Amino acid sequence: MPMTKAQLLAWIDKQNAVFLDKKEYLTDLDAAIGDADHGINMNRGFAKVMEKLPTVADKDLPAILKTVGMTLMSSVGGASGPLYGTFWMKGAMALDGKTEMTTADFKAFLEAAVGGIVQRGRPELGDKTMYDLWGPVLAAVKAADDTAPLAEVVAAALPVAEAALAATIPLQARKGRASYLGERSIGHPDPGATSSLYMLQTLREALDI
Amino acid sequence: MPMTKAQLLAWIDKQNAVFLDKKEYLTDLDAAIGDADHGINMNRGFAKVMEKLPTVADKDLPAILKTVGMTLMSSVGGASGPLYGTFWMKGAMALDGKTEMTTADFKAFLEAAVGGIVQRGRPELGDKTMYDLWGPVLAAVKAADDTAPLAEVVAAALPVAEAALAATIPLQARKGRASYLGERSIGHPDPGATSSLYMLQTLREALDI
Amino acid sequence: MKKLINNVEDVVQEQLQGMALAHPELTVKFDPCYVVRADAPVKGKVALVSGGGSGHEPMHGGFVGQGMLDGACPGAVFTSPTPDQMYECAKAVDGGAGVLFIVKNYTGDVMNFETAAELVAAEGIKVQNILIDDDVAVKNSLWTAGRRGVGTTVLAEKIVGAAAEAGYDLDQCADLCRKVNQYGRSFGVALTSCTVPAAGKPTFVLGEDEVEMGIGIHGEPGTHRMPIKSVDEMTAYAAAQIIDDPAYTRVVREWDGQGWADKTLTDAPFAKGDQVIAFVNSMGGTPVSELYAVYRKLDEVCKAKGLTIVRNLVGPYITSLEMQGFSITLLKADDEILKFWDAPAKTPGFVR
């Protein structure tokens, strides 16, 4: 079954909820190896998204996704702002005119979205960034059968994402602010990879409704 | 017996010693109601006087006194610098050409010297300044017989000075930095009156040699 | 936290409102937030835009004005501004000759300004991004996000601002800005931490006799912590870090008109006989009197190493809120750089 517009709106809504809930936790993660603002940034961004959403809720999927991207882009700031902004905007472009999202559509969406992160941030696997999560997740999603229901595909990607997040812990950061810490960045999960896991978890939940 | 040049030099020497010895005490007094520098100022000034003294030690009394005054003037700074500087310089002018100082000479010296303080600082009695000491002391000295030995005259003025210093304690300052404290200046002796008492005490000792 | 503020959420906005009231020669816009010359756009002149997190005042908003920036985009305290601010600001200042973004090398700033450049280019406005990455406390670019942009930013905004005023076109401005960046190196020392208003507590804690060496401008940890030494010793150390720094190579991304192109840049080390502009900066809480003690020793060290200080700047220009400490920037100065350094500037934070 493809993702409906109601499910997409539920996904966005759940992300807003989780970033309010995890604001302090994400900020603490960022305090350890960054500048203690990632949770604040994500919370500010999704609060703004919720403000904007009513103006496009009756539009098609890409219009909604683009609004999410543009709003994150103009309200999150820092490194994660343009990364997530690009993620949603590039993803939107892959869904031209669609009103629901099949598994095949989701593959195209995610490939474009993750491509946006790579293009903007130029992370490599092992740099200890959100891409350390999205790289394996994208691979898992692309490997799925186009005929498999989207909910199943996302559910199957979740353990991959969890493992990927855990795998960032022993890494020494080579991108972003954490890289200035050198060896002191070892032993902490990456804040951006953590927020990315929340995005996938909330998608899984939204597809249940 | 008039004051000899040796005695004058001894007086200056003893003042240098006392202001080194009492540097911290005078500074503490000034910390209570001023800006915590009176002891430092006096010590710096007399150390400079000792440096300069050899160059005039063979001159007459007023030349020596003038050098003390000019040196204090240019090294003490703050309020006490010009006050004590004027004290010695005006005093010197009253002794034109003298090579020793009789009781009558001392009267003239002290009248001019204290006049210098009054002219410069315009203190009134009860303002809680060094003049609260020099006013009564000058009166006592002037009341002495011109034929009385100088040592006796000075000795007789000492209890007057001590009482005058004690009398500054309950006063509220109306001149200098201490005046900004208003009622909080009450209950402390005036630092300048204290240093002035040391000047008189060392004179008394110097006249013994 | 003792600061002259009302609510922590309103700090940046209220400070900008105060700045707008004090400086009618500037226009401050909110939502999105940017600062421009009141006479913008200046027709035919390349427009200079910079920006970054707030908390470094007078940089950047205080450098908007004749002879320096046309616009500045202030983010939240120590947080990069967003592309919409930069985009609107660029549109407001473009006088037809294009827009140069001067970007301090922090991942967030770089990505936001790159996004903005794409948006601006899509409007048919000529645009270029030049990075400032001059902090020698960051040793390599391979294992990090590269050197941070610090003191050289101020000098670049002054020098390239004057060149734009003198009629340089966008490529010439970009070339000059790149050169200034490649000629400039900085090192910073913190005596105390700073407190981000929203955080409410000091970013780090130093002992009563400790200093942090090699800090950036956001209270990031430096290279090491040590007991405070004399100003001569600390200055000599910082100056040596800069002067003895070897060649530095990294890849930067510049706009080639259509898309992004990688460029490998290598900065030569200082050499005996170089003329330099020396910039002694306060981190915000250190008064100018103490900076002159730094300058005194810096002059001696430069002489000993064969460098001649031909111009200088001493004061609080790129700060970290109320942090006590200083940074030193040395910029190799050729005739072109000196000419524009000496040119007039009329901004709230820098007047010549």
Added chain:
Amino acid sequence: MKKLINNVEDVVQEQLQGMALAHPELTVKFDPCYVVRADAPVKGKVALVSGGGSGHEPMHGGFVGQGMLDGACPGAVFTSPTPDQMYECAKAVDGGAGVLFIVKNYTGDVMNFETAAELVAAEGIKVQNILIDDDVAVKNSLWTAGRRGVGTTVLAEKIVGAAAEAGYDLDQCADLCRKVNQYGRSFGVALTSCTVPAAGKPTFVLGEDEVEMGIGIHGEPGTHRMPIKSVDEMTAYAAAQIIDDPAYTRVVREWDGQGWADKTLTDAPFAKGDQVIAFVNSMGGTPVSELYAVYRKLDEVCKAKGLTIVRNLVGPYITSLEMQGFSITLLKADDEILKFWDAPAKTPGFVR
């Protein structure tokens, strides 16, 4: 005590050495110590000399240069300089039109400058002493040494400096300086203490949430201590102290050519409709960003009270070492004052 210093005994001298190295347009002399324009004496121009304890930088040495002071005499930290410094400085800058001493009203400064004036007059040089006594935190002159000289000093040095440059004679300069002083009023607030290097410990101790209201510029106690409030509240309080201050009368001593003559001066209070120059000053450790929050509220208060701010100055100009805090100065501005306020100035600490 965390400072950029070597030995406490050498602090002032080394800072001045650094300043001399950084500013070849100034000449710094030691023993006795003073700072003069390198092109002094300027023939035919009235020479302006000020001075006072060190620790208030950039004032006064930083205001030596074209359009402001001809010379400055720095004392030890927070201690008045001595007459020999002033005398030698005056002789070095007199260009035949006489010397104006601008003196902040502290007993020590007043007496040392009076002594200096006598010495200078004895050389046949025309001289005048004008007092600055603008601190409204000191309520009366009968029971105190009178109001302290604070922020108005900076404005007076700028305005009278420009007048001297424009050819005012000594009496005209003195009259203008006296007027500026009578038109100016200030009030200061400390968030933290400062530490005199020679003392090695803070002059006073404030709790983590306490501020001291009505402070001078030497860490003197103010009028009262209170828990820190919002910048709006503290600014409104300070502004009200200044704007609502009633007429102020005191006796000053000026030189009449032969000797000292007493003059009774009464300053009128501010009145609705007055145009003012607003000066928001950092005590040294407060960054300029926070000052703009003060300015924002000050503008509002002035408007509400019927005063129009027509010019402003925001920054660290008359400091107390590294003290955090601010002061506000309002100066009633007429055409003469505005003309000279707007005139050029080229000094290390003030450029226009």
